[in-house]
Amino acid sequence: MEKKRFYITTPIYYPSDKLHIGHTYCTVAADTMARYKRLQGCDVLFLTGTDEHGQKIEDKAKEAGVTPKQFVDNIVEGAHGVRDLWKLMNISNDRFIRTTDDYHIAAVQKIFKKMYEKGDIYKGTYKGKYCKPCESFWTESQLVDGKCPDCGREVQDAEEEAYFFRLSKYADRIRDLLENTDYLEPRSRVNEMVNNFIKPGLEDLCVSRTSFSWGIPVDFDPGHVVYVWVDALFNYTTALGFLNDKYDDYEKFWPADVHFVGKEIVRFHSIIWPAMLMSMEMPLPKKVYGHGWLLLDGGKMSKSKGNVVDPYLLAEHFGVDALRFFLLRTFPFGSDGNFSNESLINTINVDLANDLGNLVSRTVSMVGKYFDNTLPADQAEDAEKDAELVAMIGALRGKYEEQMEKYAFQNGLSEIFKVIDRANKYIDENAPWVLAKDMEANGPRLARVMYNLLEALRVSAVLLTPFIPDTAAKILDQIGAAADLRSWDSVGAYGALPHDVTVVRGENLFPRVDAEKELALLDQIAEASKKAALPALELEPQTEEKVDFDTFCKSDFRAVKVKECVNVKKSDKLLKFTLDDGTGEDRQILSGIAKYYKPEELVGKTLLAIVNLPPRKMMGQLSAGMLISAVHTEHGEEKLNLVMLDDKIPAGAKMC
Numbered sequence: 284m285e286k287k288r289f290y291i292t293t294p295i296y297y298p299s300d301k302l303h304i305g306h307t308y309c310t311v312a313a314d315t316m317a318r319y320k321r322l323q324g325c326d327v328l329f330l331t332g333t334d335e336h337g338q339k340i341e342d343k344a345k346e347a348g349v350t351p352k353q354f355v356d357n358i359v360e361g362a363h364g365v366r367d368l369w370k371l372m373n374i375s376n377d378r379f380i381r382t383t384d385d386y387h388i389a390a391v392q393k394i395f396k397k398m399y400e401k402g403d404i405y406k407g408t409y410k411g412k413y414c415k416p417c418e419s420f421w422t423e424s425q426l427v428d429g430k431c432p433d434c435g436r437e438v439q440d441a442e443e444e445a446y447f448f449r450l451s452k453y454a455d456r457i458r459d460l461l462e463n464t465d466y467l468e469p470r471s472r473v474n475e476m477v478n479n480f481i482k483p484g485l486e487d488l489c490v491s492r493t494s495f496s497w498g499i500p501v502d503f504d505p506g507h508v509v510y511v512w513v514d515a516l517f518n519y520t521t522a523l524g525f526l527n528d529k530y531d532d533y534e535k536f537w538p539a540d541v542h543f544v545g546k547e548i549v550r551f552h553s554i555i556w557p558a559m560l561m562s563m564e565m566p567l568p569k570k571v572y573g574h575g576w577l578l579l580d581g582g583k584m585s586k587s588k589g590n591v592v593d594p595y596l597l598a599e600h601f602g603v604d605a606l607r608f609f610l611l612r613t614f615p616f617g618s619d620g621n622f623s624n625e626s627l628i629n630t631i632n633v634d635l636a637n638d639l640g641n642l643v644s645r646t647v648s649m650v651g652k653y654f655d656n657t658l659p660a661d662q663a664e665d666a667e668k669d670a671e672l673v674a675m676i677g678a679l680r681g682k683y684e685e686q687m688e689k690y691a692f693q694n695g696l697s698e699i700f701k702v703i704d705r706a707n708k709y710i711d712e713n714a715p716w717v718l719a720k721d722m723e724a725n726g727p728r729l730a731r732v733m734y735n736l737l738e739a740l741r742v743s744a745v746l747l748t749p750f751i752p753d754t755a756a757k758i759l760d761q762i763g764a765a766a767d768l769r770s771w772d773s774v775g776a777y778g779a780l781p782h783d784v785t786v787v788r789g790e791n792l793f794p795r796v797d798a799e800k801e802l803a804l805l806d807q808i809a810e811a812s813k814k815a816a817l818p819a820l821e822l823e824p825q826t827e828e829k830v831d832f833d834t835f836c837k838s839d840f841r842a843v844k845v846k847e848c849v850n851v852k853k854s855d856k857l858l859k860f861t862l863d864d865g866t867g868e869d870r871q872i873l874s875g876i877a878k879y880y881k882p883e884e885l886v887g888k889t890l891l892a893i894v895n896l897p898p899r900k901m902m903g904q905l906s907a908g909m910l911i912s913a914v915h916t917e918h919g920e921e922k923l924n925l926v927m928l929d930d931k932i933p934a935g936a937k938m939c
């Protein structure tokens with residue numbers, strides 16, 4: 284029988300920065316789906332890649348002093364780059380597309396021309412805002428406070444020649460697609476699209492740019508580059524060989540079974556993408572699934588906010604499978620979820636260490652202890668005691684499949700963990716250690732108890748394989764499941780494991796995480812990387828306003844020697860200085876620098892003060908003048924240093 288085909292894609296990622304855990308989330312989900320379909324016996328094509336054109340990349344490359352291609356090559360192929368990350372996360376993509384690949388570029392040029400020749404792309408004028416000094420076009424929404432987002436200067440209305448796609452022509456068909464088919468899921472996203480974009484009226488879409496050059500050139504009109512989303516969306520078909528000779532899988536795999544995409548790009552995939560495919564008279568993908576975001580402290584992760592979570596760091600600390608598992612076990616795929624180190628550690632300790640890990644290690648070690656690793660074939664069932672667990676094992680695959688077909692990864696895992704929980708309870712109910720006291724009488728019964736536990740583990744581990752491929756294989760090794768007992772068919776019903784199975788004791792697969800220690804360590808690392816992301820040194824900009832010499836000379840700066848320095852009571856900021864200013868009378872100055880100095884460090888020092896400021900009261904005490912200090916910001920932290928003079932300068936010496 285011919286195998287069923289399954290084509291799944293992730294979005295292709297912008298390599299403008301290193302990827303974070305949010306990007307990893309979608310790719311791990313798609314990988315799990317691809318592995319699940321392979322387990323079912325489908326012929327799977329799983330595509331991911333990178334979306335490498337556009338102004339943002341051009342700008343970043345310029346900032347870094349390299350060409351755009353060198354810039355993206357480094358983030359895609361370099362150390363800790365996109366490819367490295369997918370390798371680390373055990374992502375089993377069959378293909379990886381880069382939109383800078385020659386075959387893709389040539390195919391997109393042909394696609395653009397086809398839509399142009401058909402009349403669905405036409406030349407018009409793009410109205411926007413122009414910043415003359417920067418020679419940049421901006422849309423209204425890109426402006427910051429109505430000014431150029433780059434230099435902050437005034438912008439003016441301007442027009443640019445551009446190509447447009449007749450999106451408006453397809454509005455009715457798109458609405459019908461969204462409202463009357465299952466094209467877009469979860470369903471809640473359909474209302475969002477229809478209400479926010481379709482009902483207000485779809486306008487034609489600007490699909491070329493002339494204001495920058497890092498893009499696919501429109502080959503029949505030099506100077507124009509193809510809008511990055513047109514370039515990017517067609518990756519799903521060029522990677523199969525559409526209008527190119529690099530691959531030959533278009534007929535076999537198009538239309539895609541599902542595109543996984545984050546919620547903010549659902550609009551592109553559910554409105555623009557099908558409209559362009561309609562224009563090209565190509566079949567539409569069967570489904571777009573718009574998943575939720577991983578949030579941090581309730582907000583979206585972003586490099587500029589410095590609140591991204593590094594998947595390399597987490598994988599190194601907790602293991603790749605634990606991280607994969609956590610992402611899909613903790614958050615419902617269609618909704619947003621709040622990431623925290625606490626919930627990661629909690630999931631590892633509760634589900635993996637306590638429930639699954641313990642079940643594996645207890646079961647395998649009991650088979651070792653009571654039966655020298657090999658169960659006897661002579662076993663005694665207890666219909667009443669075994670019924671529930673046996674029935675649950677037999678029904679698991681069906682329940683799991685029902686959830687997985689809906690991309691409900693969390694629920695699929697819940698079904699597995701119901702069986703794992705039941706098996707743990709089954710150990711307590713049957714108390715193997717009591718049975719083992721009289722092996723002659725209870726040996727066959729004890730053997731069946733062990734068998735049922737191994738069978739629960741086998742079926743669970745096979746169905747866990749798409750989620751935690753390496754660890755599931757280790758579980759199956761430990762419980763002695765041969766290759767043919769790891770297949771989809773072998774878990775359709777209870778009882779495929781041979782009765783005289785031999786187990787192989789192995790390492791503890793899920794050691795408990797010391798939550799307090801790990802959390803402290805992760806907090807430290809996060810703090811350090813947040814600081815590292817901030818500019819090392821920030822200085823106050825110099826004042827442009829000039830001060831005339833006479834006014835400057837009125838400021839009376841003097842050397843002062845610290846006779847006494849104490850903290851001001853009830854203030855955690857103020858230090859009180861008693862100073863020798865050369866007049867023979869003590870001068871008192873209060874200064875808000877307690878955060879930076881201990882009073883005793885300053886006694887005897889020669890400082891610089893302005894002494895002719897009008898005296899004022901602070902916390903009820905008089906302050907006559909001000910001590911001069913230098914301030915700057917280092918890694919986001921304000922630093923202050925008192926100006927200290929050479930001690931040979933006498934008190935009262937005037938500074939000029």
Ligand code: MSP
Binds near residue numbers: 295306334546575576
């Ligand atoms: N290049 C486009 C996609 C083009 S597809 C034809 C793009 N790239 S992206 O790198 O900005 O984002 C890629 C995917 O990562 C998107 O689906 C986005 O939703 C997802 N995520 C980025 N941050 C995320 C979270 N914090 N949480 C979950 N997914 C998020 O968009």
